[in-house]
Amino acid sequence: MIFSNIKMALVSLKVSKMRSFLTMLGIIIGVMQIIVLIGLGQGIKQDITNEITQLGSNILIVISGKVQNSQGGFNPSAAIGASTLTEADLTALKKLPDIVGVTPIGIMTAVPSAGNNQAQGAMVLAIEPSFFEFTKTYNLTAGRLFTQSENDQYAKTVVLGKDACAALFPNEEAVNVLGKTVTISKVDFTVVGTVETAQTNSLMGGGNTSIGLVAIPFKTAKSINPNTQIFRIGLKASDNADVKVVAKEVQAKLQELHGADDTTVFTQNDLLKVVDNVLGLITKAIVGLASISLLVGGIGIMNIMLVAVMERTREIGLRKAVGASGSHILTQFLTESVILSLLGGIVGVGLAAVVSFVVKKQFDLSIIVNVQSIIIAMGFSVAVGIIFGIAPATKAARKNPIEALRYE
Amino acid sequence: MPILRLENINKSYNQDTPTAFQALKNVSFSVEPGEFISIMGPSGSGKSTLLNIIGILDVADTGSYQLNGVEITSLGKSRLPAIRRKEIGFIFQTFNLLPRLSVFQNVQMPLMYSRVQSNKQKDRVDELLGLVKLTQRRNYLPTKLSGGEKQRVAIARALANNPSIILADEPTGNLDSKSGREIMEALAELNRQGRTILLVTHDQNIADFAQRHFFMADGVLTEGGQKS
Ligand SMILES: Nc1ncnc2c1ncn2[C@@H]1O[C@H](COP(=O)(O)OP(=O)(O)OP(=O)(O)O)[C@@H](O)[C@H]1O
Ligand SMILES: [Mg+2]
Numbered sequence: 001m002i003f004s005n006i007k008m009a010l011v012s013l014k015v016s017k018m019r020s021f022l023t024m025l026g027i028i029i030g031v032m033q034i035i036v037l038i039g040l041g042q043g044i045k046q047d048i049t050n051e052i053t054q055l056g057s058n059i060l061i062v063i064s065g066k067v068q069n070s071q072g073g074f075n076p077s078a079a080i081g082a083s084t085l086t087e088a089d090l091t092a093l094k095k096l097p098d099i100v101g102v103t104p105i106g107i108m109t110a111v112p113s114a115g116n117n118q119a120q121g122a123m124v125l126a127i128e129p130s131f132f133e134f135t136k137t138y139n140l141t142a143g144r145l146f147t148q149s150e151n152d153q154y155a156k157t158v159v160l161g162k163d164a165c166a167a168l169f170p171n172e173e174a175v176n177v178l179g180k181t182v183t184i185s186k187v188d189f190t191v192v193g194t195v196e197t198a199q200t201n202s203l204m205g206g207g208n209t210s211i212g213l214v215a216i217p218f219k220t221a222k223s224i225n226p227n228t229q230i231f232r233i234g235l236k237a238s239d240n241a242d243v244k245v246v247a248k249e250v251q252a253k254l255q256e257l258h259g260a261d262d263t264t265v266f267t268q269n270d271l272l273k274v275v276d277n278v279l280g281l282i283t284k285a286i287v288g289l290a291s292i293s294l295l296v297g298g299i300g301i302m303n304i305m306l307v308a309v310m311e312r313t314r315e316i317g318l319r320k321a322v323g324a325s326g327s328h329i330l331t332q333f334l335t336e337s338v339i340l341s342l343l344g345g346i347v348g349v350g351l352a353a354v355v356s357f358v359v360k361k362q363f364d365l366s367i368i369v370n371v372q373s374i375i376i377a378m379g380f381s382v383a384v385g386i387i388f389g390i391a392p393a394t395k396a397a398r399k400n401p402i403e404a405l406r407y408e
Numbered sequence: 409m410p411i412l413r414l415e416n417i418n419k420s421y422n423q424d425t426p427t428a429f430q431a432l433k434n435v436s437f438s439v440e441p442g443e444f445i446s447i448m449g450p451s452g453s454g455k456s457t458l459l460n461i462i463g464i465l466d467v468a469d470t471g472s473y474q475l476n477g478v479e480i481t482s483l484g485k486s487r488l489p490a491i492r493r494k495e496i497g498f499i500f501q502t503f504n505l506l507p508r509l510s511v512f513q514n515v516q517m518p519l520m521y522s523r524v525q526s527n528k529q530k531d532r533v534d535e536l537l538g539l540v541k542l543t544q545r546r547n548y549l550p551t552k553l554s555g556g557e558k559q560r561v562a563i564a565r566a567l568a569n570n571p572s573i574i575l576a577d578e579p580t581g582n583l584d585s586k587s588g589r590e591i592m593e594a595l596a597e598l599n600r601q602g603r604t605i606l607l608v609t610h611d612q613n614i615a616d617f618a619q620r621h622f623f624m625a626d627g628v629l630t631e632g633g634q635k636s
Contacts, residue, residue: 318504322518323493401465
């Protein structure tokens with residue numbers, strides 16, 4: 001019976017192909033949106049997660065401000081404002097027994113220039129060479145990184161990221177940029193190396209900072225502008241230490257030094273959790289929005305099914321005359337609406353595959369289309385078929401056979 | 409035991425309104441197995457109303473209706489489709505074939521509702537199509553058939569579940585006289601094989617195929633061969 005119902009439904013849908021297609025459109029778009037948007041969320045999450053995992057599980061990041069609100073939620077605005085991290089903190093943290101490495105990350109507000117070219121929007125990082133050990137996401141493309149002794153001697157050397165390099169020295173090969181001069185805050189720096197990275201840098205709290213990266217030795221920066229702030233502190237715990245415990249120690253030490261609990265210490269796990277929280281929320285919102293097109297699609301299905309029930313009044317009467325019960329008729333029309341929305345769902349999945357492919361190619365975004373999101377989307381479309389098919393199917397099932405047979 | 413027995417059946421339309429109309433008035437009659445019965449009468453006299461009640465598509469207001477000993481009027485509504493499926497075969501004036509289904513699928517439909525196994529369905533449909541001499545038209549759509557052929561498909565469909573009685577409401581009404589006679593000969597042949605048939609018609613020549621004749625006027629049924 002189920003099988004013949006499905007066959008019947010396909011026959012009915014085939015009779016009015018255009019109408020069936022237009023009816024499915026809402027479902028097609030809704031399902032496509034759900035799959036692509038969930039896929040996008042998953043893709044972003046995976047990228048960020050990969051990068052965070054690359055940091056190593058023994059890396060801790062200290063940022064100024066309390067990012068965790070009282071409910072344990074994420075409060076990104078707390079990270080904005082003047083930093084309370086100082087060089088005294090660095091020295092003190094270095095002395096903690098479980099800490100084997102400390103690196104400061106500062107930011108200089110300056111627009112680097114070379115000749116007439118400016119690197120607008122580039123981020124001038126004041127860092128120590130150990131920074132590059134903390135984050136392995138940078139690849140040297142030419143030259144070298146600056147050294148610890150250069151830092152100690154206030155050397156005026158600079159490492160450029162790919163985009164900063166392109167802005168300052170258009171049409172130049174990376175190798176040819178080495179030895180050239182970049183002016184930052186009216187001071188001339190010599191380019192010693194260029195780096196590139198495909199990934200965002202979570203030490204900087206997300207954003208595509210690597211692209212416009214301009215890195216100078218921390219001490220040099222401090223000597224040029226004594227107000228250079230420490231924006232982040234990267235810490236490396238010893239291999240056999242429990243990072244959770246170390247994070248508490250660091251937090252306690254900073255509270256003691258600052259006389260206030262005004263910093264946040266992130267472990268790899270914390271960062272992963274934050275990413276999970278934020279992207280989970282975004283995904284929920286997105287799915288909610290996409291459900292609206294499913295809703296619209298569902299109303300379309302209901303509308304068309306009501307028309308179909310009307311048009312096929314005589315058929316309903318006849319079926320009842322040969323012995324169909326109300327529930328036979330109900331099942332028949334319900335099957336039809338579910339098939340309609342399920343077909344829409346299948347086409348939507350196909351379309352999602354195409355869209356994801358194009359987005360991946362064109363915008364270099366990772367979209368993860370997995371079985372789970374396909375199942376969710378298909379589940380949604382079946383549910384829409386049932387929910388919006390019930391009313392028309394009930395109407396069909398309740399038709400009086402005599403009147404139905406008389407219907408012209 | 410009669411196949412069906414009606415006693416004092418009354419049926420009104422639009423009851424308790426100004427347009428109230430009594431279509432059946434104290435109708436009583438019974439049908440024995442193997443009988444071929446005709447009901448004649450002018451338009452609007454209540455013939456179809458009676459046939460619908462016998463076919464359990466409608467229910468009487470008062471009176472008793474027994475089908476194979478079962479009191480239909482005392483059954484709950486949900487029980488009726490199963491009885492209709494098993495006991496009744498309808499043939500309509502307008503054939504009422506489903507246009508999107510093939511000849512085979514149209515005949516198959518009552519079997520699907522009776523949950524007959526699908527391989528048995530196929531055998532049964534082929535047997536029925538042989539009976540009405542439409543094996544050649546098995547996969548045609550109804551639109552490709554002549555009126556007589558359509559009505560033969562309808563006869564095959566009515567026989568599918570081997571019902572106790574065939575109810576034919578003006579089966580020749582939409583046919584020319586030649587096809588009409590062919591259909592009646594087919595019904596007569598079925599009757600000779602033991603089928604019980606109840607026929608409603610305007611046409612005396614058609615009614616003559618039956619053995620027992622009833623006349624309906626203004627909702628009153630009387631036995632006897634009155635001419636219309
Ligand atoms: N659903 C209905 N509502 C109101 N009146 C109805 C309804 N069905 C039938 N009637 C009336 O009941 C009377 C009997 O109708 P019925 O269809 O039984 O006549 P009939 O003898 O079959 O006529 P015909 O030979 O034209 O088919 C008619 O006057 C008709 O108008
Ligand atoms: Mg009639």
